[in-house]
Structures are given as structure tokens and as C-alpha cells.
Amino acid sequence: MYKTHVELPVYRDAFDAAMEIFRLSKSFPKEETYSLTDQVRRSSRSVCANIAEAWRKRRTEAFFVSTLNISEAEAAETQVWLQFAVQCKYLANDTARPLYLKYDEIIAQLVHLIRNPTQWILKKK
Template sequence: METDLKKNQCLTSHEDLIVYQKAFDVAMKIFELSKKFPIEERYSLTDQIRRSSRSVCANLAEAWRKRRYKAAFIAKLSDSEAEAAETQVWLKFAVNCHYVNIEQARELYSIYNQILSGLVKMINHPEQWLL
């Protein structure tokens, strides 16, 4: 997955990153799906999956602002990567608990694989992102 908009277009914000846009969109899908989770999951699975999916975006925003320092930039991208992987785990729980159907979960899981791929590319080639 490409992480920038277009090769000729200048990125001015973390919001211009395709990986961020995908993460934000999928976090909103998870939010909508999680509204249907049972009330007894409010303080466990519902909160956890919402928190981790949103943290992918938040950590990407922090990474963008830490581009002056390679180690800090990579650390925040790694945090984002970990949150994306955590969200995939919560998706599996949601399927096994019958809160989300398998087709919906596969679609979301696939999007997170794309996000993870983009994050790994950024982590492996930070020089093109650093200030």
C-alpha cells in the first residue's frame, strides 16, 4: 500500500497519509459495528476495540509530529502497528462471541493488514519521512 497521496503531491499533515485515512475510516466502521455489541461488553470488548482502533490514528498523528527524531518517529509508528494488531485480535473475539459476522470481520481484518503493511514500510524506510 502506498502511504502517500500521489508522488507529485506534497504531504502537509498526517491526515494526508493514505494509511491514516484507512485507519480512520476503519475505526469509524468498528465504532458503528460495536454499537450493536451487548451491554455487558461495554467496559470490556467494546471499549477495547474502540480504543485500539482509534489509537492507530492517534499514534500516526504523534509519529508525524516526531519526524525530527528518527527513533521517536519509529517508536510511535511501532505503537501504531501494535494497536492495529491488537484491533485484529479484538475482531477475532467479536466473531467468536457472535457479535460480528465473519464476512464483516474478514473485510476489516484485511484493511488492517493493509494498514500494517503501510506502517511497516514507513518503519523500514523512515528517511523519506524525516524532516
Template sequence: MNKESFKSHEDLAVFKLAFNTAMKIFELSKKFPQEEKYALIDQIRRSSRSVCANLAEAWRKRRYKAAFIAKLNDCEAEAAETQVWIKFAVKCDYLDVLQGRELYATYNQVLSGLINMIKNPNKWIIGE
């Protein structure tokens, strides 16, 4: 697909994957202990959602290569942060190991897609 095939950030496979995984984290985190509400629950939900929000912002900054890449870098950082929170959730026995591995692997896929976009920004930049 070329950039003309995409009407919105929501058409991107990496966005769909990040969004669906953030929703999965939301559902799973409902079962975390209440004492984690302002620590782990808020943090893992915030970082997982932030991947999506920053990708939407990056999409709207495609006129400016540096701004586009900067927002994608923010997405990458938030995805990596989410992986850390997943590891904490597993270590604290809030997620079982298999759930943790699945989520972590999914974020590796998200990271791979983001890095591909960062390395090939001209494929996405408009007005060039």
C-alpha cells in the same frame, strides 16, 4: 509522492484507511451487547482509535528518526491488537464472519503501510 506533498498526517493513505476503519468499528460495535461495554467495546474502540492517534504523534516526531519509528511501532502494535479484538467479536457472534474478515484484511493493509514507513523512515524524516 514525496514528503513535501504531505501537509499533515491526515494526507497519508494509511491514516485515512485507519481512521475510516475505526469509524466503521465504532458503528458496528454499537450493536454489541451491553454487557461488553467495558470489555470488548471499549477495547476495540480504544485500540482502533489509538492507531490514528499514534500516527498523528509519529508525524509530529519526524525530526527524530528514533522517536518517529517508536511511535510507528506503537501504531503497529495497536493495529495488531485491534485484529485480536475483531477475532473475539467474530467468535462471540457480535460480527459476522464476512465483516470480521473485511475488517481484519483492512488492518493488514494498515499494518503493511506502517511497516513500509518503519522500514523507510528517511522518506518521512524532516531536517535531514
């Protein structure tokens, strides 16, 4: 059993992906600072933040699942921003594709948690 959210494989994957997005987005044009750059960084970080929040809200299945749903949505949003970065020629497709696919894996892990929440819910003493 995991003791903290940081130990969860989905959290580690999401954190690593967010850090890669941060690194890659440093090269985006200055005029994108408060739009695409900010948006892709925020959504990628939000995946991690919501996993942490869900972990702390696992006293009830409803809170746990609801917060993981937000994390899943943020992961999908991150994929959209990656698509924009490719279309705007800020990222090469061969650079963005592995990251996009990593978010497919993250989403799959989140969906698994959402569909199987019982084992994660804290038991009442």
C-alpha cells in the same frame, strides 16, 4: 509531500476502519460496554492517534519509528478484538473479515514507513 498526517493514506485508511468499528460495535451487548466494545474502539482509534503523534515526532528517526511501532501494535491488537467479536458471535465472519484484512493493509503501510523513515524525517535548517 504531505503537509499533515491527515493526508497520509495510512491515516485515512486507519480512520475509516476505526469509524467502521465504532459503527459495528454499537450493536455489541451492553455487558461488553467496558470490555470488548471499549477495547476495540480504543485500539482502533489509537492507530490513528499514534500516526498523528509519529508525524509530529518526525524530527528524529528514532521517535518517528518508535511511535509508528506503537501504531502497528495497536492495529494488530484491533485484529485480536475483531477475532473475539466473531468468536463471541457479535460480528458475522463475513462482516469482520474485510475489516480484519483492512488492518493487514494498514499494518503493511506502517511497516513500509518504519522500514523507510528517512524521506519523512524533517531536515534541519
